[in-house]
Amino acid sequence: MIDIPANLADRLAEHAKQPSVWDDPEFDRGERKLVPAAVLVPLIRMGEQWHLVYTLRSNLLHDHSGQVSFPGGSWENHDPDLIATALRESREEIGLDPAKVRVLGCMAKMEMVTHFKVTPVVGVVDWPTVLTVNPDEVARVFSIPLDWLASKENHDFQVHTHRSKDFNVPYFKPYDGETVWGATAMITLELIRIFTAWE
Numbered sequence: 001m002i003d004i005p006a007n008l009a010d011r012l013a014e015h016a017k018q019p020s021v022w023d024d025p026e027f028d029r030g031e032r033k034l035v036p037a038a039v040l041v042p043l044i045r046m047g048e049q050w051h052l053v054y055t056l057r058s059n060l061l062h063d064h065s066g067q068v069s070f071p072g073g074s075w076e077n078h079d080p081d082l083i084a085t086a087l088r089e090s091r092e093e094i095g096l097d098p099a100k101v102r103v104l105g106c107m108a109k110m111e112m113v114t115h116f117k118v119t120p121v122v123g124v125v126d127w128p129t130v131l132t133v134n135p136d137e138v139a140r141v142f143s144i145p146l147d148w149l150a151s152k153e154n155h156d157f158q159v160h161t162h163r164s165k166d167f168n169v170p171y172f173k174p175y176d177g178e179t180v181w182g183a184t185a186m187i188t189l190e191l192i193r194i195f196t197a198w199e
Contacts, residue, residue: 002146011194012105020109034117038086039072041120044127051143058139068180086121094141095132120187144175150192
């Protein structure tokens with residue numbers, strides 16, 4: 001059973017020093033500037049297991065509509081840093097009180113074909129806590145146990161076509177009717193690697 005390492009904050013600090021990860025290393029991004037953004041990677045304790053909290057994005061959204069993601073969005077001028085961005089967006093999307101989140105650190109940035117440069121912010125959420133979903137941005141909130149996510153039987157790579165180009169993308173098996181894939185799956189798998197492989 002996966003538990004949070006006592007030195008997770010140190011592991012995250014080391015991971016954050018790594019170069020940015022491309023969600024598709026071969027994709028030609030041209031000269032377009034990447035937009036800074038952040039997502040909260042929320043850990044909750046349910047019973048004897050740790051879970052990750054995900055959102056299903058509303059079909060009303062322009063970017064990544066109808067996909068499973070972590071709560072988050074673009075940096076705004078009034079945000080002092082990208083941790084603040086992740087916490088603000090989490091409050092706006094699912095009503096998560098920032099005071100209920102203990103931020104442990106950030107992972108390496110991910111640069112995406114959709115022209116965002118995303119910082120994953122890892123935090124432990126006091127649970128249970130009241131959430132209020134903004135239906136304009138989020139269709140539902142759900143969680144998946146870390147042990148299930150870590151099982152190699154539950155994830156694989158599939159060919160995904162973007163702008164007439166094929167590349168391998170991580171996919172998890174459906175859980176609670178939802179499929180975690182793409183950048184969200186990459187962040188999930190990398191967090192599990194940080195938890196389990198950095199001994």
